[in-house]
Amino acid sequence: MLKFVKGPLESIEGVEIYPIISLFIFFIFFTALFWWVITAKKEYIRKVSDIPLELEENTCIDNNLKESKS
Missing domain, CATH: 1.20.5 (Single alpha-helices involved in coiled-coils or other helix-helix interfaces)
Incomplete structure (x- = not known):
């Protein structure tokens, strides 16, 4: 099943930045939420x-x- 997802994504130039951006947004959101809860x-x-x-x-x-x- 992974080949159905991985194959088309390999043909898109610069696609490797999207998982990094997603991880960054996830990290920022939960860090801000944690900070709000603490304060x-x-x-x-x-x-x-x-x-x-x-x-x-x-x-x-x-x-x-x-x-x-x-």
Whole structure:
């Protein structure tokens, strides 16, 4: 199967730069993401991590209010 991929790519001049660029973009992205995680403020992380719970609580409260009005 590799010959089906490798064969046409060998005929393209300068194709060897694309894997290098892809690796570079991958490395930069995950390095930046790691840096953001390390330097993120604890308050922000706590606030964002509570969002699903807040939405669920609000939904439960809204459903309980609707049921009590009925």
